[in-house]
Amino acid sequence: MLSTIWDFLVTLQLFNQSDMKTIVLPVTVFALALASYHSVSRFFLVVFWVWMHLLYFTVTNQTFGTSPEEDAVNKPNRPIPAKRISIDSAITLGWFIAPIDLALSLYTGGAPAGIAICILTSIYCRGGGHSHWLSKNGCCAGFYALFEYGATQIADSSEKLNQNQIGAIIGSALIIFTTIHAQDFRDDEGDALLGRRTFTLSFPVFSRISMPMLLTAWSIALYLFSEANQSVLPALLVIGAVTGIRFLTLKSAKDDRLSYLYYNIWLSMAHVGLSSLNLQRLAAWYQ
Structure with missing residues (x-):
């Protein structure tokens, strides 16, 4: 039982692994640096909120279109090409993550950014945002801004950010x-x-x-x-x-x-x- 749970958690982490240093680390550092209020509990909320919303994006992105074939060439250690989870199971996982992320955003105060991340994920994966470098770069900039906005709101326990933020x-x-x-x-x-x-x-x-x-x-x-x-x-x-x-x-x-x-x-x-x-x-x- 414990080994099965651990294996599942490892699979989840592998969805996010390549983006830990590109999203989770810089966004968390940035949000904590911008925040005027700091606490240990808020730090863990920021990390968990960012990680969970990133998970929704990575699961959706890695199951859509030709992504499994692309990952088999570029990133064979990801869960789907590594045969740790099937495409259908990963798609089902994405549908479970979405309402969890929504509840988490409502609880932490990052709901506007959390909802916008889900919408932008759909635009990127299903709306063709990934297909051209200009729209891809624009979506990436949007993702960072939304992650940072939500994470800063959570870190600062604030509904409205100031001008400098x-x-x-x-x-x-x-x-x-x-x-x-x-x-x-x-x-x-x-x-x-x-x-x-x-x-x-x-x-x-x-x-x-x-x-x-x-x-x-x-x-x-x-x-x-x-x-x-x-x-x-x-x-x-x-x-x-x-x-x-x-x-x-x-x-x-x-x-x-x-x-x-x-x-x-x-x-x-x-x-x-x-x-x-x-x-x-x-x-x-x-x-």
Whole structure:
């Protein structure tokens, strides 16, 4: 009995595993940095809320369309290609998760964001949002913004976020929209076999060149307009430059996986910078 329960929990975690460092970690860090109120109980609520809503997305995404075939090429350790669960059982699991997530959002105070995540999941998976790089990047930016909005509401026990919090979340969405193709380089071979129109396949040269340009530009912007600890911001500049140059010069799938790990470290640090964004300084610069 216990082994069966443990095996089921492992299967659930495998649905989320590749997104733990890209969603759960940066969103949690960002929400706690933005929140003006902190408690241990709220921390665990934030992590659980993010993890459960991510689970609804990953189960839906990994069962829809050609995703099982794609994962068999790019991510064979996921539950469906690894034969830990059938597609039909995973679809049923998704229908069970949806009302649980709704109840959890109502309980924690993250209902608007939770409902919007479910709607955007449908747009991404069933509405063709995943099929073109522009809509895919837009959906990814939307997911991050919604996860961060809901997580910050829960962490802060607040129904309404303040101006600085909203500004930081918008900044995060812009960073994601312009740089999230970092995750596509490692999957180019499988995506090409499946005929997907990712940004890295549509613009193979420019997408590489864009990485050092964009990561450095965003790092400089945060250095200028953030009041984060001065040890964080220089490190952000260095990691952004190193990561961008890696994407430009090291092009094997193995190198791209490691570069993507560096990108996620940079992204987490960028969120620390965003959490201390000085909107007054930014507004003064525009005037």
